[in-house]
Amino acid sequence: MEKKLKEHAFLILEDKTIFKGIKIGRKGITVGEIVFNTSMTGYQEILTDPSYNNQIITFTYPHIGNTGINNIDNESNKIQVKSVIINNLALISSHYENNITLSKYLKNNNIIGIMNIDTRKLTKIIRNKGIQFGCILSDSNININTAYKYIKKKKYQLTENIVKKISTQNIYSWKSKNNKNYIMKFNKKKTLFNIIVYDFGVKKNILELLIKYGCKITIIPAETSAEKVISLKPHGIVLSNGPGDPRSCIKIINNIKILLKTKIPIFGICLGHQLLALSNNAKILKMKFGHHGSNHPVQNLKTKKVMITSQNHNFTIDPINLPKNIKVTHKSLFDNTIQGIKIINTNAFGFQGHPEANPGPKDSEKLFKKFIKNIKKNQKK
Numbered sequence: 001m002e003k004k005l006k007e008h009a010f011l012i013l014e015d016k017t018i019f020k021g022i023k024i025g026r027k028g029i030t031v032g033e034i035v036f037n038t039s040m041t042g043y044q045e046i047l048t049d050p051s052y053n054n055q056i057i058t059f060t061y062p063h064i065g066n067t068g069i070n071n072i073d074n075e076s077n078k079i080q081v082k083s084v085i086i087n088n089l090a091l092i093s094s095h096y097e098n099n100i101t102l103s104k105y106l107k108n109n110n111i112i113g114i115m116n117i118d119t120r121k122l123t124k125i126i127r128n129k130g131i132q133f134g135c136i137l138s139d140s141n142i143n144i145n146t147a148y149k150y151i152k153k154k155k156y157q158l159t160e161n162i163v164k165k166i167s168t169q170n171i172y173s174w175k176s177k178n179n180k181n182y183i184m185k186f187n188k189k190k191t192l193f194n195i196i197v198y199d200f201g202v203k204k205n206i207l208e209l210l211i212k213y214g215c216k217i218t219i220i221p222a223e224t225s226a227e228k229v230i231s232l233k234p235h236g237i238v239l240s241n242g243p244g245d246p247r248s249c250i251k252i253i254n255n256i257k258i259l260l261k262t263k264i265p266i267f268g269i270c271l272g273h274q275l276l277a278l279s280n281n282a283k284i285l286k287m288k289f290g291h292h293g294s295n296h297p298v299q300n301l302k303t304k305k306v307m308i309t310s311q312n313h314n315f316t317i318d319p320i321n322l323p324k325n326i327k328v329t330h331k332s333l334f335d336n337t338i339q340g341i342k343i344i345n346t347n348a349f350g351f352q353g354h355p356e357a358n359p360g361p362k363d364s365e366k367l368f369k370k371f372i373k374n375i376k377k378n379q380k381k
Contacts, residue, residue, distance in 0.1 A: 009138035025106035038293030042359020050201030065102035068093025162244035167222035200242030226258035239272025266348035273350030290314035294360030309353035310360025
């Protein structure tokens with residue numbers, strides 16, 4: 001059992017609300033955009049999800065850390081979040097795969113966090129007022145007035161293209177550690193499909209599921225030219241998830257426009273879904289507090305069937321004056337926002353949620369099957 005945590009820390013919001021709690025992780029100061037996640041499980045996957053890069057995560061579930069941290073469930077090679085806000089941090093980890101407690105994991109990775117605050121109150125503030133910028137302060141040498149200055153400065157830096165910074169800088173092949181030489185029965189001929197994955201902050205489980213469905217994967221930098229992609233002769237292209245505002249990714253959007261003309265099957269996930277829409281002249285809006293959790297109901301508008309999905313995004317497609325070549329295929333049953341699109345007269349479709357889950361339910365994994373079917377259909381032409 002770890003030594004009881006006692007050092008005080010403060011969470012200061014841009015609306016001047018101040019929470020007093022206890023420091024976890026490293027001592028210091030950090031500033032960022034605060035979002036809340038409603039998942040009851042999967043905190044390790046959330047912490048390492050590149051879609052959360054540079055954000056401060058509030059876990060609404062009150063008890064976090066009880067299963068510790070293992071070597072299997074990371075969705076990238078490091079912690080991606082800027083900071084964490086927790087109500088109650090478990091100091092004892094009980095799981096057979098546990099290697100280290102969450103508290104030590106945060107400290108070893110230089111993550112500043114805070115616990116013992118009213119996360120229900122914080123969540124209500126965000127729901128009522130919208131996403132808040134905030135500062136977590138556990139350094140007695142910095143006063144609250146200085147924290148407000150940091151918040152104001154950080155808020156005006158959000159227009160930067162985060163995707164380019166976190167994307168791979170090199171082209172490489174993905175070798176699965178979990179599904180070696182495994183081809184799902186769905187791919188009866190056991191033929192490897194050559195799939196190009198644009199890395200906008202891709203999660204590991206997207207790659208694992210592509211392997212599972214019989215794909216050979218090449219991962220490429222976010223701004224790789226369309227011409228280079230075409231020269232690699234892909235059977236299909238995945239536009240991955242990722243962080244930030246898709247409207248800042250001008251070069252990527254222009255590349256997608258070129259690729260759509262080739263008729264190569266394209267599957268956009270989360271940020272990739274939004275970029276696909278932008279490449280077809282749709283508009284993107286920032287949401288009041290976004291969707292972050294693993295219990296979001298989404299309806300297929302054709303079949304009327306409902307999937308419970310994992311979600312993580314602050315932006316959505318504007319449904320007003322939607323271009324005629326974009327067909328809406330799925331909608332959220334929480335707020336009626338667009339969750340799925342099909343680009344008419346192309347082999348491209350997108351989904352706003354995370355069909356790879358991790359954490360979350362597997363209902364929407366069938367979208368990977370749809371992508372493979374599109375590839376097979378395209379090969380017969």
